[in-house]
Amino acid sequence: MDKKQALINWFESHPQGYLLFSGGFDSSAILGAAMQVGANIIPIWVDNGFNRASAEEMLIQARNLGSEKLEVIDVTPGQTVVENPVNRCYHCKKHILSQVPQDGLPVFDGTTASDLGNYRPGKQALDEYKVLSPLAELGITCGETKELAISFGADPLLSDLESCLATRINYSTLLTPERISVIRTIENLFVEKTDDFHVRCRIDDVDHLRIELAKPESYRAIADEQFRQQLFDIGSEVGLFVTVDMKRSRPNEYDKRIKI
Numbered sequence: 001m002d003k004k005q006a007l008i009n010w011f012e013s014h015p016q017g018y019l020l021f022s023g024g025f026d027s028s029a030i031l032g033a034a035m036q037v038g039a040n041i042i043p044i045w046v047d048n049g050f051n052r053a054s055a056e057e058m059l060i061q062a063r064n065l066g067s068e069k070l071e072v073i074d075v076t077p078g079q080t081v082v083e084n085p086v087n088r089c090y091h092c093k094k095h096i097l098s099q100v101p102q103d104g105l106p107v108f109d110g111t112t113a114s115d116l117g118n119y120r121p122g123k124q125a126l127d128e129y130k131v132l133s134p135l136a137e138l139g140i141t142c143g144e145t146k147e148l149a150i151s152f153g154a155d156p157l158l159s160d161l162e163s164c165l166a167t168r169i170n171y172s173t174l175l176t177p178e179r180i181s182v183i184r185t186i187e188n189l190f191v192e193k194t195d196d197f198h199v200r201c202r203i204d205d206v207d208h209l210r211i212e213l214a215k216p217e218s219y220r221a222i223a224d225e226q227f228r229q230q231l232f233d234i235g236s237e238v239g240l241f242v243t244v245d246m247k248r249s250r251p252n253e254y255d256k257r258i259k260i
Contacts, residue, residue: 003139003140004148007030007134007135007138008033008036008037009037011033011034011039012037012039014132014134015037016040016041016105016106017040017042017105017132018041018042018043018044018071018105018106018107019031019034019043019107019108019109020046020107020108020109020131021044021045021058021070022045022058022110023053023058023061023062023159023162024159024162025145025148025149025154025159026110026111026112026142026145026149027043027109027110028065028152028154029110029135029148030108030110030135031043031062031065031066031067031152032065032148032149032151032152032153033134035065035066036066041067041108042069042071043067043070044070044072045070045071045072045073046072046073047073047075048074048075048076048077048092048096049077049177049180050077050164050165050166052161052162052188053158053162055070057161058070058158060158061154061158061159064154064155064158065154066153073100075095077175078095081095081166081175082174082175084166084169084170084171084173084175086121086171086258087121088166088171089120089121089122089125090121090122090124091125092122093122094128094129097125097126106130106131106132108134109126109132110133110135111123111136112140112141112145113135113138113139113140113141114141115136115142116136119255146159160198161191165183166180167252168183168201168202168203169202170202170203170204173203173204173205178237182201182209182234182237182238183203185234186201186211186234186235187199187200187201189230189234190213190221193218193221194215194221195215195217196213196214196215198214198249199211199213199215199218200212200249202252207239207240207241208239208241208243209235209238209243210243210244210245211231211244212247212250213245213248213249222244
């Protein structure tokens with residue numbers, strides 16, 4: 001049995017519940033599979049101010065996958081999350097899960113087999129709330145979910161918008177609305193100008209803002225002095241230095257220093 005059919009079949013024995021839905025490829029693959037068997041799965045999108053996508057875009061994505069339902073939960077990050085400790089994701093995820101209806105129905109999330117063994121402090125919160133992760137359970141990797149999600153009807157552009165902007169700010173540097181806004185604005189500028197959905201605007205400390213690029217078009221774009229000035233003007237609202245990384249965009253390098 002292929003993994004697509006295995007994922008569809010999984011929901012025959014899990015016919016109802018809530019899905020932590022980000023609109024990305026992982027959670028889209030789950031929602032699409034659930035809709036194939038008519039499961040009563042309610043996707044939940046959390047607006048905590050750290051998103052790059054909007055609730056309207058995520059409703060469109062849910063409908064692309066066959067669900068007319070999308071429950072939006074507004075969450076104000078607690079002080080511990082704002083202080084941005086190395087286990088920030090644990091506190092953030094725990095607070096989010098506390099807002100999910102506690103009515104005895106299971107909760108699902110998009111953790112994949114690729115996530116297991118990596119530094120994922122949010123996984124502790126998932127375990128505490130007994131969240132089910134069908135992708136990880138079935139051995140489906142992050143690389144495989146893109147094809148699955150698209151086959152179920154996901155819009156890849158909306159999936160590529162999905163991203164948690166809190167991960168761009170180095171640990172112990174406060175997650176202020178101003179910093180998040182600057183990150184979102186700069187990343188969206190590149191998305192609009194070059195379709196570089198994998199650009200990452202990172203704040204390493206209170207002085208340094210560093211932009212990681214992914215597409216050749218983005219590197220060509222910064223050759224334009226006017227565009228560079230625009231980036232600097234935006235970035236200087238929260239830092240003294242606005243730089244471009246010589247290495248392609250990648251997962252948070254600071255996680256490598258953390259002992260699991």
